[in-house]
Amino acid sequence: MKEKTNEKITTRDVDFAxxxxxxxxxxxxxxxxSVKGSMIIRPYGYAIWExxxxxxDKKFKETGHVxxxxxMFIPESLFNxxxxxxxxxxPEVAWVTRGxxxxxxxxxxxxxxxxxxxxxxxxxxIKSYRDLPLLYNQWCTIVRWEKETRPFLRSREILWQEGHTxxxxxxxxxxxTLRMLNVYKDLQENYLALPVIVGKKTEKEKFAGAExxxxxxxxxxxxxxxxxxxxxxxxxxxxKAFHIQFLNKDNELETPYQTSWGVTTRMIGSIIMVxxxxxxxxxxxxxxxxxVAVIPIGDVDSTVEEITQQLKEKEISFYVxxxxxxxxxxxxxxxxxxxxxxxxxGKRDLENGEVTLVRRDTLEKEKVSVADCVASIEELLENIxxxxxxxxxxxxxxxxxxATTYPEFLKITGEKNGFVKTKWCGNQQCEDKxxxxxxxxxxxxxxxTTTGTCVCCGEKAQYEIYWGKQY
Amino acid sequence: MKEKTNEKITTRDVDFAxxxxxxxxxxxxxxxxSVKGSMIIRPYGYAIWExxxxxxDKKFKETGHVxxxxxMFIPESLFNxxxxxxxxxxPEVAWVTRGxxxxxxxxxxxxxxxxxxxxxxxxxxIKSYRDLPLLYNQWCTIVRWEKETRPFLRSREILWQEGHTxxxxxxxxxxxTLRMLNVYKDLQENYLALPVIVGKKTEKEKFAGAExxxxxxxxxxxxxxxxxxxxxxxxxxxxKAFHIQFLNKDNELETPYQTSWGVTTRMIGSIIMVxxxxxxxxxxxxxxxxxVAVIPIGDVDSTVEEITQQLKEKEISFYVxxxxxxxxxxxxxxxxxxxxxxxxxGKRDLENGEVTLVRRDTLEKEKVSVADCVASIEELLENIxxxxxxxxxxxxxxxxxxATTYPEFLKITGEKNGFVKTKWCGNQQCEDKxxxxxxxxxxxxxxxTTTGTCVCCGEKAQYEIYWGKQY
Numbered sequence: 001m002k003e004k005t006n007e008k009i010t011t012r013d014v015d016f017a018x019x020x021x022x023x024x025x026x027x028x029x030x031x032x033x034s035v036k037g038s039m040i041i042r043p044y045g046y047a048i049w050e051x052x053x054x055x056x057d058k059k060f061k062e063t064g065h066v067x068x069x070x071x072m073f074i075p076e077s078l079f080n081x082x083x084x085x086x087x088x089x090x091p092e093v094a095w096v097t098r099g100x101x102x103x104x105x106x107x108x109x110x111x112x113x114x115x116x117x118x119x120x121x122x123x124x125x126i127k128s129y130r131d132l133p134l135l136y137n138q139w140c141t142i143v144r145w146e147k148e149t150r151p152f153l154r155s156r157e158i159l160w161q162e163g164h165t166x167x168x169x170x171x172x173x174x175x176x177t178l179r180m181l182n183v184y185k186d187l188q189e190n191y192l193a194l195p196v197i198v199g200k201k202t203e204k205e206k207f208a209g210a211e212x213x214x215x216x217x218x219x220x221x222x223x224x225x226x227x228x229x230x231x232x233x234x235x236x237x238x239x240k241a242f243h244i245q246f247l248n249k250d251n252e253l254e255t256p257y258q259t260s261w262g263v264t265t266r267m268i269g270s271i272i273m274v275x276x277x278x279x280x281x282x283x284x285x286x287x288x289x290x291x292v293a294v295i296p297i298g299d300v301d302s303t304v305e306e307i308t309q310q311l312k313e314k315e316i317s318f319y320v321x322x323x324x325x326x327x328x329x330x331x332x333x334x335x336x337x338x339x340x341x342x343x344x345x346g347k348r349d350l351e352n353g354e355v356t357l358v359r360r361d362t363l364e365k366e367k368v369s370v371a372d373c374v375a376s377i378e379e380l381l382e383n384i385x386x387x388x389x390x391x392x393x394x395x396x397x398x399x400x401x402x403a404t405t406y407p408e409f410l411k412i413t414g415e416k417n418g419f420v421k422t423k424w425c426g427n428q429q430c431e432d433k434x435x436x437x438x439x440x441x442x443x444x445x446x447x448x449t450t451t452g453t454c455v456c457c458g459e460k461a462q463y464e465i466y467w468g469k470q471y
Numbered sequence: 472m473k474e475k476t477n478e479k480i481t482t483r484d485v486d487f488a489x490x491x492x493x494x495x496x497x498x499x500x501x502x503x504x505s506v507k508g509s510m511i512i513r514p515y516g517y518a519i520w521e522x523x524x525x526x527x528d529k530k531f532k533e534t535g536h537v538x539x540x541x542x543m544f545i546p547e548s549l550f551n552x553x554x555x556x557x558x559x560x561x562p563e564v565a566w567v568t569r570g571x572x573x574x575x576x577x578x579x580x581x582x583x584x585x586x587x588x589x590x591x592x593x594x595x596x597i598k599s600y601r602d603l604p605l606l607y608n609q610w611c612t613i614v615r616w617e618k619e620t621r622p623f624l625r626s627r628e629i630l631w632q633e634g635h636t637x638x639x640x641x642x643x644x645x646x647x648t649l650r651m652l653n654v655y656k657d658l659q660e661n662y663l664a665l666p667v668i669v670g671k672k673t674e675k676e677k678f679a680g681a682e683x684x685x686x687x688x689x690x691x692x693x694x695x696x697x698x699x700x701x702x703x704x705x706x707x708x709x710x711k712a713f714h715i716q717f718l719n720k721d722n723e724l725e726t727p728y729q730t731s732w733g734v735t736t737r738m739i740g741s742i743i744m745v746x747x748x749x750x751x752x753x754x755x756x757x758x759x760x761x762x763v764a765v766i767p768i769g770d771v772d773s774t775v776e777e778i779t780q781q782l783k784e785k786e787i788s789f790y791v792x793x794x795x796x797x798x799x800x801x802x803x804x805x806x807x808x809x810x811x812x813x814x815x816x817g818k819r820d821l822e823n824g825e826v827t828l829v830r831r832d833t834l835e836k837e838k839v840s841v842a843d844c845v846a847s848i849e850e851l852l853e854n855i856x857x858x859x860x861x862x863x864x865x866x867x868x869x870x871x872x873x874a875t876t877y878p879e880f881l882k883i884t885g886e887k888n889g890f891v892k893t894k895w896c897g898n899q900q901c902e903d904k905x906x907x908x909x910x911x912x913x914x915x916x917x918x919x920t921t922t923g924t925c926v927c928c929g930e931k932a933q934y935e936i937y938w939g940k941q942y
Contacts, residue, residue: 031592031595031596033541033542033588033591033592034546034549034591035542035544035545035546035549035579035588036546038542038543038544039542040539040540040541040542040592041539041540042539043537043538043539043607046537046538046539046540047537047538049540050538066514066517066518067514067517067518067521068511068512068513068514068517069511069512069517069520069612069630070504070511071504071506071509071510071511071627071628072509072612072614072628073506073509073565073627073628074506075505075506075507078505078506090571091571091572092571093570093571094544094567094569094570095567095568095569095570096565096566096567096568096581097566097567097568097569098565098566098568099564099565099566099616099627100561100562100563100564100616101562108506110567110581117504117506120504120505121502121504121511124502125502130794136514140612141540141543141611143543145570145571156542156544156570157542157543157544159540323601
């Protein structure tokens, strides 16, 4: 089937970046504002975020976490306590220097992340092993003074969650780091229908102040990576810098071990760039604010009422387009918005007791009886969810390459975008060289190896690793 | 029954202000931070807010509102567009003057409220009468650079929601203003168990830029008022300043009418100061994060399991105190936290097939059979919810006075705290004089009158009004 396009949206193969911002705008996900570098998340975009929040918040609570609210400002002296952390974030923070009419005695930054605020609090509330583990999460916005911004991907203000936990032992903290990484993987694969590669960041790419950073890497339609979530193991570095200690069971002072982990609205960018097509957005049913767009054609009120009543009972969200626009216009709009199913209820079909279901992912049409309609919708939603994941995985896998020699690596990266899997010596010099020669950065280490040689220097390999360009 | 006290909490009648901050701290609702003027909302405090958010968000959606996310920064030029608004807020805003290493070309404030951001957006998206009404809400934090701060009541950073709506006519906008005021009243009376007085702010006390401000006024245990929510009718003032126009059905340009309305975590302050006692917090069941504190005494695991399984099925939140502390200590802790019901499961009671329920509001004990336990809990929770409201209303009503002459007014306000209901000429000079003579401020106008005289100047009265001191 030839892809029909939407005239307000650039086609992907002509200009993928433009296609992306067009979809964000035309599907009413975001709007630009007079505030440079900040975006407005419009109701439809925010509703997607609300659905993601509901899923994640439930998972966090099921794994024993509780929500808190920390201040959004960090006094300069507090920010300066952990050295690596400051160096990592100082170039991109916003400074508050005046309150009301007065210059502040101590300047403050707007939080770019809240490790130091949590540590400052943990120091006061952690006294005994009985206080551990402390499993905290915060839903909030953070600020990073980015120069170039793109909706959902890079913005001066970012909507996110940040988990911060403290543990009595290294092992427990590492277990938590990986547990939350898996919660993210579950969210992305089973709800957002995003196939992801999970692994460890290199020393160069890890979070400022962390001992180890783990990441969830998704590949966009154009073969470019988006880091969709990270989980960090801090060891006792921050805890020592902040003098956090607890009395163990033997009444001895020990330093606890720490984690933090976060995901942002950037995941919405992934959903757009993995599932979308030239007609607009395509949303996975499990996070779609509207699962069914009901489009009445002619006077079919009683059938609309009958079916929507059943949808309500099944808690399947829907939208009835009662505007005066033409059916064709309404179809296009339902496509732009990425509603998983379009239900056309027309007078002619009804003479045969039928209605038409159109699935957004494949655009296939199907006639079903009014009586079977809601059951068919339920089944179709499951199918669409599954198909989106399978389709994305197939496409991604077709863009994952392997290279064992540097000429091979240069050939692949010179010809196409995608991920390249190689062996690597673990040396940052090779990582830097690859970046310089190809603009590819390390995505993540997926394991250790005892065989083979580094794709770059040819020395003995230590790791298996993915490389890719990134947003 | 003589009131037993908690040694960590000052008694109310000794020092109410100290009692309040003690309860906030000892019940683990908040903690102070190294960030001057900002508080940390701890998990237990935040869970109360989450319950309030869930109730309100549902009500907002049922009344047709959708959530959005606007930027948190406002460029100086945008902030300056509506004159009265700027004058009202300029003295208390935080200024961001630097991003990364660079001074900003245009300074920004951190939003103290978002009218101008919404107007800037509305200007772009409102074109036709078909776009109206626009019913938006935002959950976020705002910043007001307060000098003196108190947990939940006054803080540099405030967690709140702000509704912003646009309408084709004055009537619709006014209807919305009052509709949302009623949503707040419903929340406060039926969920937070707070009796409130609802009315209109005087010209002097209204929101900067509004044509009319409506308010929800609660009275604390000490007779002092807390403004628990406001709803503003803007007319077309902001819309004109921002050049927002729409084409009506006759294809003519018109200016739309606007509202905004908000409530904050300050309501948690009200819950504490209205229902709390010398043993600590007392939470209304409908917003209590933990409705039942289960305290096993001795080896009673199987009964604990049996009852909590039933509580789970009924979705009644509970907490089992399995720590090694003494029962007396656990009782005191459950009281401090204000759990509506304490369920004591003891070996001796169980020999008679019984357990003990203690209601937090009256501290009355009751033995019930294990078989009836959960049904009794359900009934008791309803009773407690009702009793808290009735008790608070009775106390509040006993502290509402009426005065017709100024000597009467001065006598009442000189002797006690509370609300004083009077007639008033509507003249700000009288309002100022009352403030100066008594520190009482106008709470709200509850109606117009054609009879009687102003309590202050003795001229013909125009309004019935409440006066009171305020937090």
